[in-house]
Each structure stands twice: as C-alpha cells, then as structure tokens.
Amino acid sequence: MKLRIATYNIHKGVSSLRSMPRIHALKQALTSMEADIFFLQEVQGRHDKYATRHATLWPEQAQHQFLAGESHEAVYGMNAVYDHGHHGNALLSRFPVVASSNRDISDHAFEARGILHCIVQSPEADLHCYVVHLGLFAGSRKRQTDALIEAVLTSSPPDAPLIIAGDFNDWTNQLSDSLREYLGVTEVFDGNLSSRGFGSYLRMLSGRGPKIKPARTFPAALPWLRLDRIYVRGFQIESAQVLHGALWAKLSDHAPILASLALK
Incomplete structure (x- = not known):
C-alpha cells in the first residue's frame, strides 16, 4: 500500500506578518x-476575535473541519485554551x-x-498516528519526548505501523536518537542511509559515523532551522521533500x- 503524508505547522491560519487570515x-x-x-x-479550533x-x-x-472538507475526516486535540478561543493539533485522514x-x-x-493519537483504518492495516508539538525549551522537549515514548509504548502494539509527525522545535537535533532507540523509528530524511549500507547505519547509531540531519523547515521564506519531523516504523520511505518558496512563505x-511511503 502506498501512502502520502504531510506535516505542517499552519500558524493558526494567519500570516507571519500582520496576522492576516490565510486559511x-x-x-x-x-x-x-x-x-x-x-x-x-x-490549528485554531476557535478564535472569536479573528x-x-x-x-x-x-x-x-473550526479550522480542522474547514480544511478537511469532504475528502478527509478530521480529529482535533485541543491544547491551549483562552477566553476568546483555543488551538491545538489536528489529524486529517482520507x-x-x-x-x-x-x-x-x-x-x-x-x-x-x-500528543494527539489516532488509529487510522487503512485498507491493509491499522496505522497508529501521533501528532506532536513540543516546547521551546530544551528541558521541556526532553521530558515531552520521554512522555511521547511512554505514550507510544503503552498505546500501540510493538509491531504496528507507526507515524509520528509534527513540530518538535528540536533545532539542535537532540531527540532523534532516543526515538530511534526506544521506538525503532526512522526519520524520513534518514532514507538516504539505505544507499550507504547497513554498516553506515550502525556507525551513525554508535556515534562514529556522520550525524544524520533532518530537513530545514523554518522560517518558511528561507528555511534554516530543523524543527519539523516525520518518524515512521513499518514503512519503506520512497521520497521526502520540504515544500518552500514564495507560495509557502505567505501561508x-x-x-x-x-x-511518500509504502507499507512493508
């Protein structure tokens, strides 16, 4: 089974400058x-002022319902609540x-x-999907990553196809090794390791090989920081790309x- 997935921090549906609606x-x-x-x-579930x-x-x-339209089912996880509204993570699934x-x-x-956990019933298997948005401080991200690992281990079978995606705010790339070790996942931009052979992969895990770096995704106008990730288990990674340019910088x-993934 082929699967096409995307992760995107949509900035509450407003532009980075002047907070104009872009939904x-x-x-x-x-x-x-x-x-x-x-x-x-x-994702803005409600914002009375806007x-x-x-x-x-x-x-x-609500934004998750509007973006899903007729083609996708929407699930929303409310995280931040304030007097005039709330926002959080969302999963849209075909x-x-x-x-x-x-x-x-x-x-x-x-x-x-x-952490929003959804079990998606694909034609060939149930997919355990986790939408993640971690904090801005290194100590918080480490504790939240530990909580993510515990959540995955206790809420999904060890052999289940797994996708963890979102904004990890992990610009120093300190969290990937723990996720690889405890959950057996691969980040989608690790895919080029397969062309280097298993020995290269082992050297990378041991710290003796080149450090694998995720893609640059922030800021959208000129991506420099490596904040966003897609980790998978039980899939072959066929391709991965960051979408950037004038169009995406406005959104x-x-x-x-x-x-693009293929279920193993």
Whole structure:
C-alpha cells in the first residue's frame, strides 16, 4: 500500500506578518499536496476575535473541519485554551479514524502542548498516528519526548505501523536518537542511509559515523532551522521533500514536509 503524508505547522491560519487570515489559501495548498493523512499543528479550533474582525475571510467552521472538507475526516486535540478561543493539533485522514485520544504533555504554565493519537483504518492495516508539538525549551522537549515514548509504548502494539509527525522545535537535533532507540523509528530524511549500507547505519547509531540531519523547515521564506519531523516504523520511505518558496512563505512561518511511503 502506498501512502502520502504531510506535516505542517499552519500558524493558526494567519500570516507571519500582520496576522492576516490565510486559511482559504491554506486549504487550497493542502489540497494540492494530495496527501492521504495530514499532521497539523497550531490549528485554531476557535478564535472569536479573528472571526469578528475578519468575518468575510474567516470560516464559520473550526479550522480542522474547514480544511478537511469532504475528502478527509478530521480529529482535533485541543491544547491551549483562552477566553476568546483555543488551538491545538489536528489529524486529517482520507481513511476512517477508528479511535483517538489527546494527551496533555504541558511542561509549564506558559506553553500548552499535547500528543494527539489516532488509529487510522487503512485498507491493509491499522496505522497508529501521533501528532506532536513540543516546547521551546530544551528541558521541556526532553521530558515531552520521554512522555511521547511512554505514550507510544503503552498505546500501540510493538509491531504496528507507526507515524509520528509534527513540530518538535528540536533545532539542535537532540531527540532523534532516543526515538530511534526506544521506538525503532526512522526519520524520513534518514532514507538516504539505505544507499550507504547497513554498516553506515550502525556507525551513525554508535556515534562514529556522520550525524544524520533532518530537513530545514523554518522560517518558511528561507528555511534554516530543523524543527519539523516525520518518524515512521513499518514503512519503506520512497521520497521526502520540504515544500518552500514564495507560495509557502505567505501561508505560515513553517514549511511543510511531504513524504511518500509504502507499507512493508
């Protein structure tokens, strides 16, 4: 089975500069990706101020429902709640979502973070999908990664096809090795290791080989920091790319990652 997936921090559906609504353009951009499953962060479930100020540009539906349209099923995990609204993570799936749960992994009062776990019923297997948005501080990210590992180990079978995707804010790339070690996952931009042979992979894991670096995704106008990730288990990675350029720079401060997978 072939699978096309994307992860994208949509910046609450507003532009990086002046916070102008971009939600309609975002929907067109997501449609153009033709992904089966989207892993979205900073999705605005409700924002009364934007809805009032930009009535003609702001959809009446919650963003996850609006972006899903008729082609995808939407699941929303609310993380941050305030007087005029809330936002969180969302998963949009072309296949049925048979179960979902949202786990609070906030590390302090100033950053509300969560892990949205969805079981997606694909034609060939149930896929365990985790949408992640980690904190801005290194200590928080380490504790949240430990919580992610514990969540995956306790909520999915060890042989289940697995996708973990989102905004890890891990610009120093300190978290990937733990996820590889404890969950047996591969980051989609690790795929070029296969052409180097198993020995290269072992040298990388032991620290004696070249450090594998994820893709640059932030800022979208000129990606430099490596913030966003897609980790998979039980899949062959066929391709992975960062979508950037003038179009994407207008939509969010992050650039999306799009990957094509084949179920093993």
